[in-house]
Amino acid sequence: xxxxxxxxxxxxxxxxxxxxxxxxRAQALAGPSEKATEAxxxxxxxxxxxxxxxxxxxxxxxxxxxxxxxxxxxxxxxxKKPYTDGxxxxxxxxxxxxxxxxxxxxxxxxxxxxxAHATKIHKIMDxxxxxxxxxxxxxDGAGARIxxxxxxxxxxxxxxxxxxxxxxxxxxxxxxxxxxxxxxxxSPALTDFVFMVRETSQMFITGPDVVKAxxxxxxTQNGLGGADVHAETSGVAHFAYDDEETCxxxxxxxxxxxxxxxxENPPRVEPSDPADxxxxxxxxxxxxxxxxxxxxTKVIEEIVDDGDYxxxxxxxxxxxxxxxxxxxxQVVGIVANQPQSLAGVLDIxxxxxxxxxxxxxxxFNIPIITLLDVPxxxxxxxQEHGGIIRHGAKLLYAxxxxxxxxxxxxxxxxxxxxxxxxxxxxIGADLTxxxxxNEIAVMGAEGAANVIFRRQIAEAEDxxxxxxxxxxxxxxxxxHPYYAxxxxxxxxxxxxxDTRAVLIRSLAMLHTKHADLPSRKHGNPPQ
Numbered sequence: 001x002x003x004x005x006x007x008x009x010x011x012x013x014x015x016x017x018x019x020x021x022x023x024x025r026a027q028a029l030a031g032p033s034e035k036a037t038e039a040x041x042x043x044x045x046x047x048x049x050x051x052x053x054x055x056x057x058x059x060x061x062x063x064x065x066x067x068x069x070x071x072x073x074x075x076x077x078x079x080k081k082p083y084t085d086g087x088x089x090x091x092x093x094x095x096x097x098x099x100x101x102x103x104x105x106x107x108x109x110x111x112x113x114x115x116a117h118a119t120k121i122h123k124i125m126d127x128x129x130x131x132x133x134x135x136x137x138x139x140d141g142a143g144a145r146i147x148x149x150x151x152x153x154x155x156x157x158x159x160x161x162x163x164x165x166x167x168x169x170x171x172x173x174x175x176x177x178x179x180x181x182x183x184x185x186x187s188p189a190l191t192d193f194v195f196m197v198r199e200t201s202q203m204f205i206t207g208p209d210v211v212k213a214x215x216x217x218x219x220t221q222n223g224l225g226g227a228d229v230h231a232e233t234s235g236v237a238h239f240a241y242d243d244e245e246t247c248x249x250x251x252x253x254x255x256x257x258x259x260x261x262x263x264e265n266p267p268r269v270e271p272s273d274p275a276d277x278x279x280x281x282x283x284x285x286x287x288x289x290x291x292x293x294x295x296x297t298k299v300i301e302e303i304v305d306d307g308d309y310x311x312x313x314x315x316x317x318x319x320x321x322x323x324x325x326x327x328x329x330q331v332v333g334i335v336a337n338q339p340q341s342l343a344g345v346l347d348i349x350x351x352x353x354x355x356x357x358x359x360x361x362x363x364f365n366i367p368i369i370t371l372l373d374v375p376x377x378x379x380x381x382x383q384e385h386g387g388i389i390r391h392g393a394k395l396l397y398a399x400x401x402x403x404x405x406x407x408x409x410x411x412x413x414x415x416x417x418x419x420x421x422x423x424x425x426x427i428g429a430d431l432t433x434x435x436x437x438n439e440i441a442v443m444g445a446e447g448a449a450n451v452i453f454r455r456q457i458a459e460a461e462d463x464x465x466x467x468x469x470x471x472x473x474x475x476x477x478x479x480h481p482y483y484a485x486x487x488x489x490x491x492x493x494x495x496x497x498d499t500r501a502v503l504i505r506s507l508a509m510l511h512t513k514h515a516d517l518p519s520r521k522h523g524n525p526p527q
Contacts, residue, residue: 028066028083036107045178045200046244048088048103051138054248055101056092063090064124070116075147082108085116086141089124091133094255097267100128103138106178111141113184114148118155125162132261134171136251139188139201140178156183163190168363171258175251176201176227176237177244189236192360193254193312196227196237197247203230203237235316235349254310257324257331258364265365266331273305275328275504282496286373288437290413293339296321296371299411300334303327303500309334312357317349318342322357324366328504330511333361336371337422339412346418347378348391355394362402367507370408370423376416393526396421400428401523405510407503410434410490416442425489430513431506432489435496440484446471 011017031037031047040047046054052061066088069081086108091100102121104111113121128135144152166172167190174188176196180203188194188203196203204225211217211224223229230237241247259266279302286294300323301307309325318341323334335354337344361368377388399406399421407430408423419440425432434440450457453470460466484490494502 024067024083031105032082032107040107043200044243045106045140047107048105048138048140051175051177051244051248052088052090052092052101052103054245055136055138055251056094056099057096060092061090061101062092063088064127065089065120068116068120070114070148072114072116072145072148072151077147084108085114085120086111087113087117087120089120091124091127091131094252097255097260098131098133099136099255100124100131100133101136101138104141104178106140106142109142109145111178112143112145113141113152113155114145115151115155117145118152118158121155122158122162125159125166128170129162129166132170132263134173134255134258134260135166136173136175136255137187137191138175138177139180139184141184142179143182143184153183156187159187160190163187167192168262168359170261171255171364173251173254175247176203177247179221181205181207193239194230194237195239195241195247195251196230197244198227198240198242200244202226231313232315235313235353238312240315250310254324257310257326262363262365268331269326269329271305271326271329273328276501278497279303279500280497282499286411286435286437286496288412290375290439293343295340296336296338296344296373299371300325300336303503304332304334305329313353317347317353319344319347320350320354322354327369327500327507330507331366332507333357333366333368334371335368335422337374339373342378343375344373344413345375345378346392346395346421347383348386348388351388351391351395351421355398358395358398358402362398362404365404367405367407367510368402368423369503370406370429372408372410372414372419372422373412374415374418374422375413376418390526392417392421396427397523397525399423401517401525402428403513403515403517405430405507405513407431407433407506407510409499409503410438410440411496412437412439414438414440425491430510431491433499433502434481434484434490434493435499436481436493437496438481438484438490438493440489 011020037047067083068085069083070085084105086105087102088105089102091098102124125135172191173193174191178201182205185203185205202221202225208219208221208224211219227237227240231240239250257266282302285298300309304325304327309323311323313322319338321336321338325332325334358368377392406423420426423429457463457466481493485493
C-alpha cells in the first residue's frame with residue numbers, strides 16, 4: 001500500500017511512524033501481560049529482561065530482533081504472534097567488556113523453542129563467535145515448541161553445532177533459571193560453566209513421569225534434576241545458589257576472571273596484596289605427619305591475592321579442588337588435592353573434574369598452579385570396574401596437552417601414578433617446587449617396606465620390630481625431602497612462607513611462554 005492508500009487512522013508522516021514504533025517497542029518490552037509477569041514472580045523467578053538488567057552494566061544492553069515473530073500456523077499459533085517469540089537476544093557489557101546474551105521468556109509459550117526463536121539464538125551465537133566475546137544463556141524454557149514439530153528440533157541442532165564450534169574459542173556460560181528438559185539439556189552440557197538456582201531450576205533428559213512409567217521409581221523434579229543433585233551428585237552444575245540475584249552476581253564475577261576469547265589473556269587487575277608477602281601461617285597449616293588431614297582451602301587463601309578465589313564444582317568430587325584466583329593481579333587456575341576428603345586421593349570423579357578444568361584453563365590462556373598432597377588413586381572394585389584407568393587418563397591427557405604456564409608444588413605426599421598424573425615434571429610442568437615436608441615415592445614407606453623386605457620381616461625373631469626398622473630405613477634412603485631435588489625431579493625445595501613470592505616470580509618469567517603442539521586435526525583423548 002502507498003501513502004495515499006493508507007487506511008484512516010494510520011500515521012502519514014515520520015513523526016507518526018516514530019510514535020507507532022515506540023508503541024510497538026513498549027508492547028515488546030512489557031511482555032504478554034501483567035498477569036503473566038505476576039505469575040513468573042509468584043514462582044520466585046524474574047523476567048527475562050530483569051535478569052539481563054542484573055547481568056549487564058546499566059544501560060548497556062542492545063537488543064537484536066526485538067520485533068521478530070514466528071510464522072507458524074496450525075494449533076492456534078497464527079492467532080498468537082507475540083514480539084520476541086519468547087527469547088530476548090542482544091549484547092551489552094560486564095565491567096565495560098562486551099558480553100552477548102540470550103534469555104528465554106517463560107511468559108511467552110513457556111519459553112519453548114520454535115523456528116523463529118531458534119533463529120534468533122543462532123544469530124546471537126554467530127555474532128558472539130565473530131566478535132570474539134563471551135556468550136551467556138539465561139535458560140528458562142519448556143523445551144521444543146511441540147506445535148512446530150521437527151522445525152523446532154532442528155533449531156536445537158543448530159544451537160548444539162554452534163556450542164561445539166565456539167568451544168575453546170569464547171567462554172560459554174549457561175545459567176539455569178527454570179526447567180530444561182530433554183534434548184535442550186545438551187546445550188548447557190556443551191558449555192564451559194553451568195549455574196543453577198535451587199528450587200526453581202531443573203535439568204533432566206527424561207522427567208519424573210517417564211522415569212516412573214519405565215522403571216517404576218517415583219521422584220520429584222528437584223530430586224531428579226535439581227540444583228543440589230547436579231552440584232553434588234552428577235557434576236553437571238558447577239555452581240548452585242539460593243536465589244537468582246546471587247547467581248547472576250556470581251556470573252559477573254566469573255566473567256571478570258575470563259578473557260574475551262582464546263586469543264586474549266585474562267584481565268589483570270592492580271593488586272593491593274604485596275607480591276613478596278610472606279605467609280608464616282603456612283608453616284603451621286600443613287602437618288608434617290602425612291596421616292593427619294588439613295584443609296587445603298586454607299593454603300589457597302594464604303597464597304592468592306587477598307585470600308579471594310572462586311571454587312569451581314565446590315560440592316562435587318570434594319577430594320580435589322579446582323579454583324580461579326589471582327596472583328599479583330594475574331588470573332591463575334589452581335588444582336589441589338584436598339586431604340580433608342578421602343585423604344586427597346584421586347578417583348573417577350576427581351579425575352574428570354580436574355581434567356575438564358585443566359582443559360578450560362588451557363583453552364583460555366590461564367596459567368595452572370597444581371598443589372600436590374596425593375597418596376595415590378582410590379583402590380576398589382567399583383573404581384576399577386568403573387574405569388579408573390580410562391578416567392584417570394583424562395587428567396593425564398589434559399595436563400600433557402596443556403601449553404599454558406604450568407607450575408606444580410608438592411606440599412607433602414606425592415605417591416605413585418597419582419604423582420605423575422598431577423602435573424609432575426616428567427609430563428611437562430615448567431617448574432616444580434616442593435616444601436621440606438614433601439614425600440615423593442612410588443608408594444608409602446610402610447607399603448614399600450612390606451614389599452621389599454617381606455622375607456627379612458617374615459624371618460625375623462621380632463617381625464614387627466624388623467618392619468619398623470625397615471620402614472625407617474626406606475624413608476631415610478628414598479623418601480627424604482631432598483631425594484627428588486638431588487635427581488633434578490624438583491627444581492627447588494622452598495620455605496613454605498615464601499610460596500606466594502616464588503609462584504609470582506615464576507609466573508612473571510613464564511608470562512611469554514610459547515609452546516606449539518604437533519600439527520594435527522585434533523587429538524583423541526580418552527573417554
